Amino acid sequence: MSARRKQPPRNAKTVSATETTIKSTMDIQTPNDSIFAHPLLPTQTEAILLSLYPATLILGSLFTTLSPPLSNSTYSPTHQSYQPAAFAPSYFAQKRNIFNVYFVKLGWLWTTFALLVFLFTHPAHGRPLSLAPTAQRLRALARWTAATGLWYLTTQWCFGPALIDRSFVLSGGACALRAADKRGDIEISKIKSASSAVQCKIAGGTWSGGIDISGHVFLLVLASALLWLEVLPVVLRARGLREDRTVRDDDGTVIHAVPEGQAEREKAEVEVSGWGVKFVVGVVALMWWMLLMTAAFFHTWSEKLMGLIVAFTGVWAIYFLPRGVPAVRQILGMPGL
Numbered sequence: 001m002s003a004r005r006k007q008p009p010r011n012a013k014t015v016s017a018t019e020t021t022i023k024s025t026m027d028i029q030t031p032n033d034s035i036f037a038h039p040l041l042p043t044q045t046e047a048i049l050l051s052l053y054p055a056t057l058i059l060g061s062l063f064t065t066l067s068p069p070l071s072n073s074t075y076s077p078t079h080q081s082y083q084p085a086a087f088a089p090s091y092f093a094q095k096r097n098i099f100n101v102y103f104v105k106l107g108w109l110w111t112t113f114a115l116l117v118f119l120f121t122h123p124a125h126g127r128p129l130s131l132a133p134t135a136q137r138l139r140a141l142a143r144w145t146a147a148t149g150l151w152y153l154t155t156q157w158c159f160g161p162a163l164i165d166r167s168f169v170l171s172g173g174a175c176a177l178r179a180a181d182k183r184g185d186i187e188i189s190k191i192k193s194a195s196s197a198v199q200c201k202i203a204g205g206t207w208s209g210g211i212d213i214s215g216h217v218f219l220l221v222l223a224s225a226l227l228w229l230e231v232l233p234v235v236l237r238a239r240g241l242r243e244d245r246t247v248r249d250d251d252g253t254v255i256h257a258v259p260e261g262q263a264e265r266e267k268a269e270v271e272v273s274g275w276g277v278k279f280v281v282g283v284v285a286l287m288w289w290m291l292l293m294t295a296a297f298f299h300t301w302s303e304k305l306m307g308l309i310v311a312f313t314g315v316w317a318i319y320f321l322p323r324g325v326p327a328v329r330q331i332l333g334m335p336g337l
């Protein structure tokens with residue numbers, strides 16, 4: 001990384017390869033008063049983009065709260081959707097809408113695919129279309145692994161039921177017999193022993209009574225933030241804009257850095273790599289739209305807020321903690337460096 005500073009004098013500080021395993025030279029930066037200069041906090045641009053998430057949840061929730069009833073269909077907390085579904089207030093208020101079934105429900109697959117396309121087509125990570133395991137690609141894959149672990153533990157499996165299912169039971173929820181099935185041939189023992197929403201659905205019960213953290217909000221926020229936080233530094237730099245990210249060095253100094261010669265390289269190759277970035281932007285845009293639809297038509301306020309908080313905690317641990325803690329930075333690195 002080349003030495004660049006916001007202000008003279010030129011007093012470049014070399015961060016050793018062992019500290020970052022990315023050969024780098026960083027400038028000493030006088031820490032300024034702005035909270036955006038704190039290594040553990042987002043930069044101004046990042047803060048604006050992150051604030052779109054709570055704003056989207058508020059906008060979607062207000063839309064449903066304030067708009068007059070749009071149809072004969074009403075929201076059923078038991079079904080977690082508008083019933084009858086055929087009269088739902090919007091196509092996007094139906095669980096079977098095509099974007100839900102093939103995009104959000106396969107959201108991690110789309111995220112993984114979009115990230116791989118970006119990593120292997122953009123020159124910031126190595127020669128486009130070569131499969132060379134460069135340091136930049138390996139570190140991005142380390143961040144993806146951490147995010148995938150969090151997604152998996154939260155929504156799929158956590159040494160038994162996923163965290164979402166565990167918190168649902170801890171908050172008083174359980175698999176209950178549906179009123180209509182009281183006399184049916186439903187296996188009551190299977191319902192009683194169901195410890196996850198999926199098991200409960202298969203057993204024919206209703207997963208009710210607890211706080212059901214929104215898996216959609218969690219996945220859409222974590223996945224879209226992962227994608228744009230990977231792309232943002234690279235795109236800003238290719239357009240000649242300044243990176244403001246700061247990091248804390250081993251000795252506690254707050255510094256910031258720009259990779260050497262990459263801006264020029266990226267400008268030269270931006271045409272080749274442009275479609276990789278565009279694909280990521282398309283996936284992130286659709287994720288934002290689906291987040292708005294989830295906010296408008298599904299879940300309670302608290303369930304959406306909890307989904308946001310869990311996702312933000314993960315984003316902070318993977319993208320902001322490494323800036324302030326060199327040992328974590330050594331493993332996860334930072335996008336664009």
Ligand SMILES: CCCCCCCC/C=C\CCCCCCCC(=O)SCCNC(=O)CCNC(=O)[C@H](O)C(C)(C)COP(=O)(O)O
Nearest residue numbers: 104105106107108109112145146149152153155215216219
């Ligand atoms: C750092 C800690 C490590 C801990 C290790 C934990 C164990 C992890 C082990 C293995 C994980 C391997 C996973 C690899 C996957 C890689 C490729 C893919 O992405 S395939 C996944 C395709 N599936 C999806 O995209 C599903 C996404 N959908 C959902 O998660 C849910 O449907 C939902 C949360 C969106 C909604 O939930 P629902 O209950 O309402 O349907």
Ligand SMILES: Nc1ncnc2c1ncn2[C@@H]1O[C@H](COP(=O)(O)O)[C@@H](OP(=O)(O)O)[C@H]1O
Nearest residue numbers: 080094095100213214215216217290293294298
């Ligand atoms: N934007 C959206 N479009 C369609 N369905 C959505 C949705 N957001 C949430 N849902 C549905 O609402 C239920 C709760 O979602 P979650 O807890 O993941 O946020 C899920 O139902 P199913 O599990 O019956 O598919 C999910 O499919």
